[in-house]
Amino acid sequence: MSDQKSGHKRKGYEVAEKAVKRKRKKRSGERDIIVLENVSKSYETGSPALNDINLRIRRGEFVFIVGDSGSGKSTMIKLLLRELTATEGTVKVLGYDLNRIRHRKIPEFRRNIGIVFQDFRLLKDRNVYENVAFAQRIVLTPTKQMRKNVPAVLASVGLAGKYKAKPKQLSGGEQQRVALARALVNEPTLLLCDEPTGNLDPKNSWEIMNMLEEINKGGTTVLVVTHNKEIVNQMEKRVVTLKKGVIISDEEKGAYIDED
Amino acid sequence: MRISTFFYTIKQGFRNIFRNKLFSLASIATITACLFMFGIFYSVVVNLQNMVQNAEEGVCVTVFFEAGTEDTVIQEIGQKISGRMEVSDVEYISADQAWEDWKADYPPEYAEGFTENPLENCANYRVYLSDVSMQDSLVTYLESMPEVRKVNRSQLTADVLSGFNSLLGYVSIGLIAILLGVSVFLISNTVTIGINVRREEITIMKYIGATDFFVRSPFVVEGILIGLVGAGIPLAIIYFVYNKAVAYVLDRFSILTNLLTFLPVKEIFHILLPLSLGIGVGIGFLGSFITVRKHLRV
Numbered sequence: 192m193s194d195q196k197s198g199h200k201r202k203g204y205e206v207a208e209k210a211v212k213r214k215r216k217k218r219s220g221e222r223d224i225i226v227l228e229n230v231s232k233s234y235e236t237g238s239p240a241l242n243d244i245n246l247r248i249r250r251g252e253f254v255f256i257v258g259d260s261g262s263g264k265s266t267m268i269k270l271l272l273r274e275l276t277a278t279e280g281t282v283k284v285l286g287y288d289l290n291r292i293r294h295r296k297i298p299e300f301r302r303n304i305g306i307v308f309q310d311f312r313l314l315k316d317r318n319v320y321e322n323v324a325f326a327q328r329i330v331l332t333p334t335k336q337m338r339k340n341v342p343a344v345l346a347s348v349g350l351a352g353k354y355k356a357k358p359k360q361l362s363g364g365e366q367q368r369v370a371l372a373r374a375l376v377n378e379p380t381l382l383l384c385d386e387p388t389g390n391l392d393p394k395n396s397w398e399i400m401n402m403l404e405e406i407n408k409g410g411t412t413v414l415v416v417t418h419n420k421e422i423v424n425q426m427e428k429r430v431v432t433l434k435k436g437v438i439i440s441d442e443e444k445g446a447y448i449d450e451d
Numbered sequence: 452m453r454i455s456t457f458f459y460t461i462k463q464g465f466r467n468i469f470r471n472k473l474f475s476l477a478s479i480a481t482i483t484a485c486l487f488m489f490g491i492f493y494s495v496v497v498n499l500q501n502m503v504q505n506a507e508e509g510v511c512v513t514v515f516f517e518a519g520t521e522d523t524v525i526q527e528i529g530q531k532i533s534g535r536m537e538v539s540d541v542e543y544i545s546a547d548q549a550w551e552d553w554k555a556d557y558p559p560e561y562a563e564g565f566t567e568n569p570l571e572n573c574a575n576y577r578v579y580l581s582d583v584s585m586q587d588s589l590v591t592y593l594e595s596m597p598e599v600r601k602v603n604r605s606q607l608t609a610d611v612l613s614g615f616n617s618l619l620g621y622v623s624i625g626l627i628a629i630l631l632g633v634s635v636f637l638i639s640n641t642v643t644i645g646i647n648v649r650r651e652e653i654t655i656m657k658y659i660g661a662t663d664f665f666v667r668s669p670f671v672v673e674g675i676l677i678g679l680v681g682a683g684i685p686l687a688i689i690y691f692v693y694n695k696a697v698a699y700v701l702d703r704f705s706i707l708t709n710l711l712t713f714l715p716v717k718e719i720f721h722i723l724l725p726l727s728l729g730i731g732v733g734i735g736f737l738g739s740f741i742t743v744r745k746h747l748r749v
Contacts, residue, residue, distance in 0.1 A: 272658065294748070301660035312655050316470045326595050329661045373659070 223283075224381055224412045225245045225271065230280035232266050232436075240266040242436040248329050248414065250380075253407040255423050256416045257447055258433035264416045267433070268385045271414075272306065273297055285380055305374030305411075309386035311366040313358040313373075319345065320354040323373045330377055344376045345369075350404060363410070364395030371402060382406060384415045388422065396422060420447040456665075461522040464672025476646055481641045482681025482734055486727050490689045492630065493726070494719050496623050500715050503619065506587040507583045507612050508539070513603040514576045520598045525574065528598060532578055535592070536571060537585035549573045572600075584613040609637060638738055653746040663747045670739040678735025682727045689723070690716060 225248040233239040241263045248254055258264050269275040273289045277318050282289040287300045313322050322343055328336045335448065345351060348368040358366050367387060374382060384403065388396035400415075400422055407413045417423060424432055430445030431438060440448055468475045474657070514532070516525055525543075535542045549570045554562045578593075580586060586609045593602045650671070656666045693716045701708060 233683055274658075298657075298660045298662045298665075301658065304660075306658050312650060312651075312658070314655060317732070325656075326659050328456065328459060329656075329659055329665060331456060333453075 203299050208340075215371075222249055224250050224252075224285055225281050225414070226281070226283040227267075227270075228281040228283075230270065230277045230282055232263075232275065233278045239278070239436050241270070244438055246431065246441070248412065248437065249408070251410055251412055253290055253404065253413045253426075253428045254403055254415070255428055256414065257418060257423055257424075257430055259418070261435070262433040263436040264268040265385070266436075268383060268416055271383060272304070273344065284325045292414065298329075302377060303380050305371075305377070305379035307367065307374050307382070307384040307387045308400065309389035311358070311363075311370045311390075313366060313369055315358050317367050318355050318357055319350060319361070322329060322358070326373045326376050340376055341372075344372045347375075348372045349398075362391070362395075363390050364398065367391060367395070367399055368402075370397065379411065382411050382413045384413070384417075386417055387415060388417065388419050393421075397440075400426065418447065423447040452480065460668040460673055463669035464674055464676060466670070467669055467673040468676060471731055472680060474641075474674075477644060478641050478660050478677045478735075478738070479681045479684070481637045482678060482731055483636060483684045484533055485630065485734075486682050486731055487685035487688065488633075488729070490685050490723060490727060492559035492626055493723050494689065494693065496619065498713050499619055500616075501541025502712055503612055503616050505712055506608075506710075507616075509725065510580060510583050510586070510608050510658075511542075512578045512580070512586065512593070514578060514593050514599055515573060515601040515603070516575070516598050518572045525545065525576075526597055529576055529594060532593070534574060535589065537580055537582050537589055538578055539581035540579040542579070544575050546571050546574045557665045565572075583609040584616070631725055634734075641738065649742060650746055653743060656748065663694065666747065667740070667743045670743045671736060674737075674739025674742075675732050676735070678729065678731035678738075681735070686724060690720065693719065 195437055219303050225246065227244050230241055230244040230246075231239050232241040234339040244267070256267060266275065270277055270289070271284055273284075273287075273292060276282075276290055285300070285303050287296070289300075289438075292300060309385075314325065317325070323341045323345060324337055328339060332340065342351070342354070345354065348371050350365065350368050350372065353361065353365065356365075357371065361369065367390075382403070387399055387403070391399065396419065403415065404426070427444045429443050430440070430447065432440040432445075432448050465603075499667045514528075529541055529543060532538055546568055550568045550573075553570065560682065578589065580589065586604060586606075590602050590604055593599055653666055701711060701713075
């Protein structure tokens with residue numbers, strides 16, 4: 192009887208999961224995953240952080256956004272996450288018009304995106320497992336499913352033996368892997384990385400970048416904001432260069448434009 | 452909401468208390484201090500009100516009738532008086548009873564020499580009031596009756612009690628206002644600390660795609676738990692200290708034993724318990740709700 196019950200439950204979850212995936216597929220079915228049209232963003236003080244930006248990022252692409260500090264990279268990431276709204280222009284991500292999206296729809300939108308920050312932003316008082324499981328709880332994954340998904344994703348980033356460690360007990364590289372696992376566990380369509388190697392040594396930086404490349408090969412669109420010249424130049428991916436809020440270069444297999 | 456999410460929320464609410472130990476302690480201490488003051492104040496006011504009420508119940512108006520008023524008329528008047536709103540009890544004292552009472556109150560030699568009842572025309576009603584401030588209107592009504600010869604009243608006692616009662620009312624309102632002011636100040640300080648403690652955590656949750664409800668629920672559970680503990684501590688202290696305090700006061704002011712009638716602690720808690728728990732939970736709920744709300748628009 193209980194088997195039958197859990198069977199129904201599992202079936203219910205699978206149906207719901209398929210519906211979510213269909214919805215995602217429909218939204219992400221559009222060729223361009225990120226569309227910025229004539230986007231400007233001004234703050235109350237100072238000159239515009241972004242000025243008349245036009246950018247399209249296709250499904251499955253790996254793109255670097257580079258530029259000096261103050262070039263508008265962080266503002267762009269905040270616009271793409273709908274932490275900020277554009278002063279002018281259209282910002283469309285995964286089919287959501289972020290200027291018009293309702294507040295209650297924002298969580299649904301963000302669940303399609305994996306985010307990795309320079310400072311990791313882990314919940315300090317929770318262990319590795321809980322940090323990753325947290326992302327699964329948010330999308331209401333059943334506990335049984337979670338118990339399979341979380342160890343699997345932790346193993347994929349090389350943290351199979353560190354479930355119980357608290358962020359403080361981990362190195363920078365390991366913390367960034369936890370953040371990556373958290374970003375990946377819900378199988379996002381788009382992965383946004385804001386200076387993911389900013390706090391890491393070269394060895395760990397390359398390990399993270401190699402993981403991102405592997406993730407991209409699996410079909411996930413990856414957008415990396417960075418100022419790591421060596422990585423950008425060696426990986427030979429599309430590079431969008433920002434300067435003072437304007438795109439000054441956008442090249443396939445581009446290189447880091449050195450202003451110095 | 453999934454059952455597992457519900458239990459997760461409750462569990463996180465409990466865990467939050469231990470995660471931010473210092474903040475939890477500060478919040479509990481704040482609520483405890485406010486509700487302790489409130490509990491003491493409430494106990495004092497309720498006891499004072501009870502004492503005044505006891506004194507008021509002893510205040511009565513005595514109504515005498517004209518000579519020759521028939522018993523049936525007196526009975527009718529008695530019924531009319533009983534029916535009035537401000538009257539709590541009416542006691543009939545016949546002429547014979549009045550004489551017997553007099554003889555019992557004074558030395559026997561004073562009653563010697565009387566062969567007939569000298570208080571023949573002194574059959575009367577003792578009218579007890581439910582509200583002494585209404586004594587004037589009752590006396591006016593009684594004096595307007597042609598059969599009534601005289602109305603005796605204790606104006607001074609009524610005035611003192613009535614005045615004390617309204618003073619008690621004003622003092623209560625004043626103290627409640629001060630308490631509320633102090634509570635709001637203390638609690639807003641605690642909430643400000645809470646905002647800083649939680650800013651980062653809430654922002655991370657929102658970036659990952661948590662709904663406002665999902666983010667808020669554990670904090671609200673935590674707030675309610677803190678409120679319950681913050682209310683439980685002063686209630687427990689008051690419960691155990693109350694009887695000792697009453698015994699001390701009665702011992703210290705033994706001369707006033709007749710006047711100082713204290714309510715049993717259970718009677719005080721009949722209202723204080725749900726009231727304090729309600730206020731504690733309310734403060735905890737609102738405090739956490741407001742704290743989290745500030746960061747939800749990420």
